[in-house]
Amino acid sequence: MNDISSYFNGIVSVIGGSEVNKDIRDKAIEIGRLIAKNNYAIACGGLSGVMEAVCKGAKENGGFTIGIVPSIDKFMANKYVDLVIPCPFSQARNIVVVLTGDVCLAIGGKAGTLSEISFAWIYLKPIVALTDVEGWSSKIANQKLDDRRTDMIYGVKTPQEAIEKINQLFEKHELKSNLSFPNNF
Numbered sequence: 001m002n003d004i005s006s007y008f009n010g011i012v013s014v015i016g017g018s019e020v021n022k023d024i025r026d027k028a029i030e031i032g033r034l035i036a037k038n039n040y041a042i043a044c045g046g047l048s049g050v051m052e053a054v055c056k057g058a059k060e061n062g063g064f065t066i067g068i069v070p071s072i073d074k075f076m077a078n079k080y081v082d083l084v085i086p087c088p089f090s091q092a093r094n095i096v097v098v099l100t101g102d103v104c105l106a107i108g109g110k111a112g113t114l115s116e117i118s119f120a121w122i123y124l125k126p127i128v129a130l131t132d133v134e135g136w137s138s139k140i141a142n143q144k145l146d147d148r149r150t151d152m153i154y155g156v157k158t159p160q161e162a163i164e165k166i167n168q169l170f171e172k173h174e175l176k177s178n179l180s181f182p183n184n185f
Contacts, residue, residue, distance in 0.1 A: 008041045008064065010170055013101025013125070015094075015116040016050025016109045017135060024108045024133050025053045027159055031107065031130075032057020034163040041066060043100035045093065046077040046084060050107045055080030068097050095119050103128065103169055105162060106153075108135030117153070121145045126169050128162055131155045 012035050016028065032054035035042055042058050044051040046067020055065040059080045067081035070093050074084040087093035094116045098104055104120040106113055106129040114136045120127045129141035141155030156162045 009039045010102040011041045011043050011066070011100060012166060013043045013098050013104045013116075013120070014050065014054045014107065015044070015097065015104060015113050015120075016054075016107035016137070017113060018045075018047050018049040018051065020049040020053065020108060021134070024050065024135075027130065027133060028053035028107050029057035029060075030159040031105065031162055032059075032063065033061045034159055035166075036061035036063025038163055038167060040166070043068065043097060045069070045097055046081050048078060050109070052078040052080060054107070066100060068093050068100065091115060095123075098125060099123060101125065103166055105166065106130065106137035106140075108133045108137055110135065113137070114140070118145065121149065121153075124149070126151065127153045128165050128169075129153050129155055130157075130159075130162060132157045 028050045036058040041064040043066040046069040055078055058065050065081050066083045067077040068085045068087050069077050070090050072086045072088045074086055077084040087096050098116050098119045103126045106117055129137040131138045131141045141153055144152045154165050156165050
């Protein structure tokens with residue numbers, strides 16, 4: 001039986017707000033295109049805003065998208081999601097979104113995105129944050145959430161810088177592909 005690595009270089013969990021302005025939407029679409037072009041699958045919350053825009057961009061380049069929706073209703077996912085995973089636990093699905101990917105990419109966002117950034121930090125997922133947009137990704141970029149990790153949240157200004165950083169993380173094998181973590185979390 002083949003695993004996902006037989007088909008893709010990895011999975012990028014993309015997090016961000018469900019309500020976005022044109023600037024964030026355009027950047028998320030471009031990021032989706034670049035993620036697909038670099039042969040990564042996308043995992044996201046499957047709804048509107050950043051989630052829909054990044055999926056749209058990925059589909060424009062033949063990418064594969066996973067939407068983890070907060071309901072048993074699979075039809076609530078945006079039309080660009082290939083695989084819908086129902087997770088009817090409201091905001092608790094944020095943990096599933098983060099754990100599905102090998103790396104987490106934050107684009108803007110409000111409190112839900114902040115919770116996903118925190119979960120990514122706790123579960124040792126590398127975090128890339130777009131800085132040239134409104135929201136939590138720009139506020140928290142280039143910082144550490146606490147002293148339990150040696151790395152930081154990697155701030156990037158453009159979609160191109162985001163994919164370059166993601167590629168760099170995969171090339172350096174800095175990604176944690178399992179859920180093992182120290183007991184002090």
